[in-house]
Amino acid sequence: MDISTKEDIEVPVDRVFAEATNFDHLERQIMRRGIELRRVPTGTDGDAGPQMAWGAEFTFRGKTRKASIALVEQDTPNLLVYRSLSDGLEVLTRIEFVALSRSRTRVAMQVALQPKTLSARLMVQSLKLARASIEKKFRVRMAEYAGTVEARLKQA
Numbered sequence: 001m002d003i004s005t006k007e008d009i010e011v012p013v014d015r016v017f018a019e020a021t022n023f024d025h026l027e028r029q030i031m032r033r034g035i036e037l038r039r040v041p042t043g044t045d046g047d048a049g050p051q052m053a054w055g056a057e058f059t060f061r062g063k064t065r066k067a068s069i070a071l072v073e074q075d076t077p078n079l080l081v082y083r084s085l086s087d088g089l090e091v092l093t094r095i096e097f098v099a100l101s102r103s104r105t106r107v108a109m110q111v112a113l114q115p116k117t118l119s120a121r122l123m124v125q126s127l128k129l130a131r132a133s134i135e136k137k138f139r140v141r142m143a144e145y146a147g148t149v150e151a152r153l154k155q156a
Helices: 013-020 023-032 118-129 131-155
Strands: 002-009 036-040 053-060 063-075 079-086 089-101 104-115
Touching (some): 013 089, 104 118, 118 131
Antiparallel strands (some): 002 104, 089 104
């Protein structure tokens, strides 16, 4: 199952990419949503790069779940690719940054869910039944995030 959306931000691509790779800020935002998150040592001294990884613990559908998340590809300032594994479900998140002009950036995000177990297949199947609702929430959250980033970066 794939979900994708794109948003335009009135900020240069370099600044948008820098904000998307401000991992300390992103980690604080995630933890505010009730998700336990810890950076996993990878031998890169915490520098942003393809070896960054996190462990997460969260509640989904009334059950505590664990996930491992890794930044698997980074092409500054054009691309970030994350790979997540949780309970037999692999999630690939691809975020592309395209400079539309010197002061305008398009951020395109694609999330691909790939079930690896029977229980994960059943979960993805139930998500497919609610696909329209999930896609709408995804677009709204992406638009909110883009608006927040644009406002913060324009003030700075």
